[in-house]
Amino acid sequence: MRFAFTEQQLELRGAVRQVLARECTVADLRAMALGDRHGGAGRTHERWSVLAELGATGLLVPQAHGGLGLGELELVGVLEEAGWAGLPEPLLESAGLAAPLMAAADAASNGGAGSVLGRFLEKVAAGEVVATVGGIDVTSAGLVTTTTPSPEVTQGTVVTPRVTGASVAGVALVALNLPGAGWQLHLVEADPDGVTTTPSIDPTRDLGTLEWSPWPHTLIASGERAEAMLSDLADRAALFSAAQLLGLTERMITMAADYAKERRQFGKPIGSFQAVKHHLANARVALEFARPTTYRAADSIARDLADRSAHASMAKAMASDAADLAARVALQVHGAIGYTWECDLQLWMKRAWVLSAAWGDAPTHRSRVLSHAMAAAAER
Amino acid sequence: MRFAFTEQQLELRGAVRQVLARECTVADLRAMALGDRHGGAGRTHERWSVLAELGATGLLVPQAHGGLGLGELELVGVLEEAGWAGLPEPLLESAGLAAPLMAAADAASNGGAGSVLGRFLEKVAAGEVVATVGGIDVTSAGLVTTTTPSPEVTQGTVVTPRVTGASVAGVALVALNLPGAGWQLHLVEADPDGVTTTPSIDPTRDLGTLEWSPWPHTLIASGERAEAMLSDLADRAALFSAAQLLGLTERMITMAADYAKERRQFGKPIGSFQAVKHHLANARVALEFARPTTYRAADSIARDLADRSAHASMAKAMASDAADLAARVALQVHGAIGYTWECDLQLWMKRAWVLSAAWGDAPTHRSRVLSHAMAAAAER
Amino acid sequence: MDLTFPPAQEAFRTEARAWLEAHVPAPGTLASLDTAEGFEQHRAWERTMFEDRWSVVSWPAQYGGRDVGIFEWLIFEEEYYRAGGPRRVSQNGVFLLAPTMFEHATPAQKARYLPPMAAGDEIWCQGWSEPDAGSDLAGIRSRATPNASGDGWVLDGQKTWCSRGAFAEWCFGIFRTDPGAERHRGLTYFLVPMDAPGVTVRPISQLDGETGFAEVFFEGVEVADDQILGSVGEGWTVAMSTAGSERGLSLRSPARYSEAAGRLIDLYAARADGDGPQAGRIADDVARAYIDAEAYKLHTYWTASKVADGHSVGPEASCNKIFWSETDLAIHTAALQLLGPEAELLDPDPSGEGQAQPGPWLDGYLFALAGPIYAGTNEIQRNVVAERLLGLPRG
Amino acid sequence: MDLTFPPAQEAFRTEARAWLEAHVPAPGTLASLDTAEGFEQHRAWERTMFEDRWSVVSWPAQYGGRDVGIFEWLIFEEEYYRAGGPRRVSQNGVFLLAPTMFEHATPAQKARYLPPMAAGDEIWCQGWSEPDAGSDLAGIRSRATPNASGDGWVLDGQKTWCSRGAFAEWCFGIFRTDPGAERHRGLTYFLVPMDAPGVTVRPISQLDGETGFAEVFFEGVEVADDQILGSVGEGWTVAMSTAGSERGLSLRSPARYSEAAGRLIDLYAARADGDGPQAGRIADDVARAYIDAEAYKLHTYWTASKVADGHSVGPEASCNKIFWSETDLAIHTAALQLLGPEAELLDPDPSGEGQAQPGPWLDGYLFALAGPIYAGTNEIQRNVVAERLLGLPRG
Numbered sequence A, B: 001m002r003f004a005f006t007e008q009q010l011e012l013r014g015a016v017r018q019v020l021a022r023e024c025t026v027a028d029l030r031a032m033a034l035g036d037r038h039g040g041a042g043r044t045h046e047r048w049s050v051l052a053e054l055g056a057t058g059l060l061v062p063q064a065h066g067g068l069g070l071g072e073l074e075l076v077g078v079l080e081e082a083g084w085a086g087l088p089e090p091l092l093e094s095a096g097l098a099a100p101l102m103a104a105a106d107a108a109s110n111g112g113a114g115s116v117l118g119r120f121l122e123k124v125a126a127g128e129v130v131a132t133v134g135g136i137d138v139t140s141a142g143l144v145t146t147t148t149p150s151p152e153v154t155q156g157t158v159v160t161p162r163v164t165g166a167s168v169a170g171v172a173l174v175a176l177n178l179p180g181a182g183w184q185l186h187l188v189e190a191d192p193d194g195v196t197t198t199p200s201i202d203p204t205r206d207l208g209t210l211e212w213s214p215w216p217h218t219l220i221a222s223g224e225r226a227e228a229m230l231s232d233l234a235d236r237a238a239l240f241s242a243a244q245l246l247g248l249t250e251r252m253i254t255m256a257a258d259y260a261k262e263r264r265q266f267g268k269p270i271g272s273f274q275a276v277k278h279h280l281a282n283a284r285v286a287l288e289f290a291r292p293t294t295y296r297a298a299d300s301i302a303r304d305l306a307d308r309s310a311h312a313s314m315a316k317a318m319a320s321d322a323a324d325l326a327a328r329v330a331l332q333v334h335g336a337i338g339y340t341w342e343c344d345l346q347l348w349m350k351r352a353w354v355l356s357a358a359w360g361d362a363p364t365h366r367s368r369v370l371s372h373a374m375a376a377a378a379e380r
Numbered sequence C, D: 001m002d003l004t005f006p007p008a009q010e011a012f013r014t015e016a017r018a019w020l021e022a023h024v025p026a027p028g029t030l031a032s033l034d035t036a037e038g039f040e041q042h043r044a045w046e047r048t049m050f051e052d053r054w055s056v057v058s059w060p061a062q063y064g065g066r067d068v069g070i071f072e073w074l075i076f077e078e079e080y081y082r083a084g085g086p087r088r089v090s091q092n093g094v095f096l097l098a099p100t101m102f103e104h105a106t107p108a109q110k111a112r113y114l115p116p117m118a119a120g121d122e123i124w125c126q127g128w129s130e131p132d133a134g135s136d137l138a139g140i141r142s143r144a145t146p147n148a149s150g151d152g153w154v155l156d157g158q159k160t161w162c163s164r165g166a167f168a169e170w171c172f173g174i175f176r177t178d179p180g181a182e183r184h185r186g187l188t189y190f191l192v193p194m195d196a197p198g199v200t201v202r203p204i205s206q207l208d209g210e211t212g213f214a215e216v217f218f219e220g221v222e223v224a225d226d227q228i229l230g231s232v233g234e235g236w237t238v239a240m241s242t243a244g245s246e247r248g249l250s251l252r253s254p255a256r257y258s259e260a261a262g263r264l265i266d267l268y269a270a271r272a273d274g275d276g277p278q279a280g281r282i283a284d285d286v287a288r289a290y291i292d293a294e295a296y297k298l299h300t301y302w303t304a305s306k307v308a309d310g311h312s313v314g315p316e317a318s319c320n321k322i323f324w325s326e327t328d329l330a331i332h333t334a335a336l337q338l339l340g341p342e343a344e345l346l347d348p349d350p351s352g353e354g355q356a357q358p359g360p361w362l363d364g365y366l367f368a369l370a371g372p373i374y375a376g377t378n379e380i381q382r383n384v385v386a387e388r389l390l391g392l393p394r395g
Helices: A007-023 A026-033 A037-054 A072-085 A091-108 A116-126 A223-262 A274-302 A308-339 A345-357 A362-379 B007-023 B026-033 B037-053 B072-085 B091-108 B116-126 B223-262 B274-302 B308-339 B345-357 B362-379 C007-023 C036-051 C070-082 C091-104 C107-119 C235-247 C255-271 C276-308 C315-344 C358-370 C378-389 D007-023 D036-051 D070-082 D091-104 D107-119 D235-247 D255-271 D276-308 D315-344 D358-370 D378-389
Strands: A130-134 A136-139 A142-145 A158-164 A169-178 A182-189 A195-197 A207-212 A219-222 B130-134 B136-139 B142-145 B158-164 B169-178 B182-189 B195-197 B207-212 B219-222 C124-127 C143-146 C152-163 C170-176 C187-193 C199-204 C213-224 D124-127 D143-146 D152-163 D170-176 D187-193 D199-204 D213-224
Touching: A007 A037, A007 A072, A026 A037, A026 A345, A072 A091, A072 A223, A072 A274, A091 A116, A091 A130, A091 A169, A091 A182, A091 A219, A091 A223, A116 A130, A116 A169, A116 A182, A130 A158, A136 A223, A136 A362, A142 A169, A142 A223, A158 A169, A169 A207, A169 A223, A182 A207, A182 A223, A219 A223, A223 A274, A223 A308, A223 A345, A274 A308, A274 B274, A274 C378, A274 D276, A274 D315, A274 D378, A308 A345, A308 A362, A308 C358, A308 D276, A345 C315, A362 C276, A362 D255, A362 D276, B007 B037, B007 B072, B026 B037, B026 B345, B072 B091, B072 B223, B072 B274, B091 B116, B091 B130, B091 B169, B091 B182, B091 B219, B091 B223, B116 B130, B116 B169, B116 B182, B130 B158, B136 B223, B136 B362, B142 B169, B142 B223, B158 B169, B169 B207, B182 B207, B182 B223, B219 B223, B223 B274, B223 B308, B223 B345, B274 B308, B274 C276, B274 C315, B274 C378, B274 D378, B308 B345, B308 B362, B308 C276, B308 D358, B345 D315, B362 C255, B362 C276, B362 D276, C007 C070, C036 C107, C070 C255, C070 C276, C091 C107, C091 C124, C091 C170, C091 C235, C124 C213, C143 C170, C152 C170, C152 C187, C170 C235, C187 C213, C187 C235, C255 C276, C255 C315, C276 C315, C276 D276, C315 C358, C315 C378, D007 D070, D036 D107, D070 D255, D070 D276, D091 D107, D091 D124, D091 D170, D091 D235, D124 D213, D143 D170, D152 D170, D152 D187, D170 D235, D187 D213, D187 D235, D255 D276, D255 D315, D276 D315, D315 D358, D315 D378
Parallel strands: A130 A169, B130 B169, C124 C170, D124 D170
Antiparallel strands: A136 A142, A158 A207, A169 A182, A182 A219, A195 A207, B136 B142, B158 B207, B169 B182, B182 B219, B195 B207, C124 C152, C143 C152, C152 C213, C170 C187, C199 C213, D124 D152, D143 D152, D152 D213, D170 D187, D199 D213
């Protein structure tokens, strides 16, 4: 029993923090938010390269495919830093979701470096190709696909909305659930013509709709095997978005606390008023307890424990709530300033709103936890 | 359009307030709470008599039966005062629920002063007999009976738990829902041997289990007619418990505010700390908006409007929430003192807990409101 | 107690509804009023209303109103939201400045300022807050000094968070006329044309990137004595009567919340998956928001009846701001929860055919987020409730 | 990171579980520990535990413990709650005073006080608060003056909210030894026998009518120098190390919340009507309470690992009190909501055969209600979090 990170884990995280402090500045985020997609994309490329140098892009990729072959605990620390820095690139989707699923599919197909999957995996690990996922969403009733097949689909065009990182991704793992035929998971190569950008409230979010065609050679899993992989993906999505939310939450609390020390009203810093203190303390407490819940979920997924889904859901529920509370509190503490485009808070706040709702919001995950707890109780 | 009480309504309420300030003192309540049921009952009798003199016991009873023949708006004011004073007697049940149902049953049976119902009604109005109701509870799915028939029941013994005022009531209207036979409403005369006292967390609450036998002559309504009467009863129960909760809430807030002005910590009254102010302000705001919601419900029931049930549910939901919040806040403001038997707060707080949960708690009533709103929206 | 409207008021409602149905621009017709184009479109709409005497129904007829009572005003507001009427670009003037003018302005000032305000010819912005005087308005530093000839004043300083400030013609605000006086004393209420020499406007972009408000800089701005509202040194008292209307009854008609709550029910019906604990969780939030909107309406009717009976609004009004701002946020938060991962989309989801769309809810949410902040943060409001209604000592 | 227990700890768990299953009194066997009869019954239970060295597992063997580490202590607590062990009448001594003694007491004091504390022969109550020093402990007025012969002290004053005070043998508390010193200074930590001449106890009845705490009056109570813990004038520092353990890790093992959360799930399964929005609403509250209990457990393990690694607990511990007290309240509030109108019943409902019963939940609720109040109100705790963790300025 030792519930703590290793020195190596903390060092990796520290390295990511250092790099992002340099490569992911508020000015970079502002340039991106102002629609300077070109400049933004330029920085995107640089940022992605330095993250790849650190091994972050291939953190979960087996060493045989050029990755670090590390585990979920390491990535959780990295993604907390991504949240803190407001990293706009789809590291969560590429390194946290697509890469391990591709590796699993590759292993299942007895692939190896020579296979299509294996080749992509190497590029993803090396940071040459960004990967993403799409077509899947989490509800309290279970997983649903967001991919809409056209009525006559077998080889026709299908539409997958709200894919994160769509404009930079070179490859996407996309789920669909065909009436009658069940779940399928496809590996879709990038086609810039097939992407329509979808404006999000978060101006640094790269969201798009994919139009693509399922072919036999794009299919990497179907039926129960696809379902099991998607269930794994949902657990990881809950865990890793929880991790990123922790970083966002800490940053918002820090911003608000800094502002509260500086801003004076009624002759003293507003941070000396109890109302401000208690707002911020509540957010800080929520963060404090969301953290170990998230770390435990990382361990459970890393060890593939039977309770891993419930543990991931607890993490997402707590981290989403903490982030929502921190966003609301930070805005209230900033007052009118926080309501402006010029205030940096907005960049983190909007990101928090979006990520809190993504991959199942807090009530969704709580209902998953409750179902799990009731089933466990029934077995006792 | 005039959403305000009349002078007469305010005068009646004022008179009740004056009388209760004299007849329902904290010392009286304490004596009762300490188990001085005998002394308590003595005061109960006096209190009931003065309430009867004011007409409160027969407020909704037609003048032909010796009542005031007034409406729900008047009784709401009276019950707010009952809440403020912490009145332990079942005025809500007797004057607010049993009496109007008896009057309705009497009218439906073309009774008159000579009938059994009519004779009881006169005694209830005059304060000679206390009436109560039992066997019915409100859930989000609808009304359920709490009366448990023994398996072979047709003329056997039935058990009705948790009847308020059981030890002082001379007559009770009791619902049961027989498998196959549907709803029935019975008028049961008091039988002291048939009552078992049930200790409640609220030490001034007179709760008991009735054992009684349904006979053809006790049956006053069955089937759809009984169901309609019970639905009416549920609306009234929601409304009148909301009214009493308003009074309890105001009293708890007042107690806590008074204490916060007096009690000093860190060199000043605790009421000057923002945390205390904001706790109490939140409770005060909740009370402020629960009030007109309750008054509107009274008007809707008085006019028998189509939306009366939804309006009553809104009132109960808001008043229950306001009371729960006020109880929690008042306790927190009082600190350890509030946790003692010696602090008067406990008498109102326990009453608030109980009444907030009775006749459908806030979520129950909110779900009723939502069903109503959805049905109305579907009709648009 | 009578919660029905008499025939005359019902007739007023019918007339308003018919006019609005015939005239309200179709949804999406007008650009945002926080853009130059949208500002002028909204001004045109104010003129259209004014021409048929619907822009300021509660004002005396001589200034363009219909001289109707408080219930008619509430009815008009209900119908306005029901019809989906555009946001009122003249709101600061009509709802904040005008009530103050009716109380404090000279006849000449009323004649000068009210008709063009009602017609939308002169749009007003508010010069209230300063960078160091937000919730603490008494900390105002912008100053007015007598001019050399002694027949007017010179304004210097900076105001901020001036809603509509980017495009408005006029500004009202308070300036310090007695630099020796402390906090609430020595302030004076001025009316300033935005095109006066020395006035500089710097628009501020909001969360959504639009310029809903502005900073306004005053450098040696000359104003005449008749641009003072009330007396010199009485600015705080005059201003508080405006702040009172901002926080109290007149600004915040319940119609916005009732209308949004109705749409929330529709959204719930369209979007809730109906079974499972998650739907239940959202159901409770939806029901609570709906009930709160109803309670706010009832409370407003309650207060309006007091006013109609000749009583004053009373200190209970200090509860209003907290309640409507939280209700607004609760309605929109519940809606976004129902929209789930689609809530973030700025444009309608092409796949969401016929269903309630996220766009307007997101706009409404951003708008609602400001509620607990402006017009005195809710923290300040809670202090006020605790001190005025419960008699707790000042901190 | 390794969240599994090694074989030695699992063996410890197995041993504890077996012993507890064999020895824990059946539910309802012991009267409430806030009655004279129940107090002695609970004392006897402490003795039973002590005899087999289960009363103070984390203490050194010489004082009756097993000298086990922090994880074994957490394991024992989990097993204790799992087995439905009685409330610990010796809690104030074992969990509050003992950690302070291990840090500040002389060897002679440890030898004198710890063994009878572990055996339940001497039960301690806490003399912390005073009528005018509740959350503001620095406002202590009870004083200790040197006695005439200069070889001891005389205590005068009043303490209140002394848990177990009605029946305890000993009291620990702080008294002002330097009347000229302000607030935190000049306080000294004393150990006082409750049967000393001049000590008067007035029991205080709680919400449930039982005498969970007492006022204790000191009039010319003579104590010797060796009844001082730490040095004269250092009482605040010594006391804060106890307050720290009250608020931090050692008192509040997660086992109570985990156990109650498990029962809450059972109650939900037995009582929720399963469909409809109401069940959903309660479901979300139940799930939230359950998750919070789990989070508190994980956080405790996290902190315990820091301690086991030789680090200090850190200022993050100031979050603990707020979280466990609100979690406890959330668990019990959800349970009462599930019980609905039956929640008020003090005795089991005769009709509720085989179903989870309200009685224990109501007791637990009353107990939980005190959580946000004692050991420093949660308002004070929030100040501490804001000041220590976020660096906000003192008010």
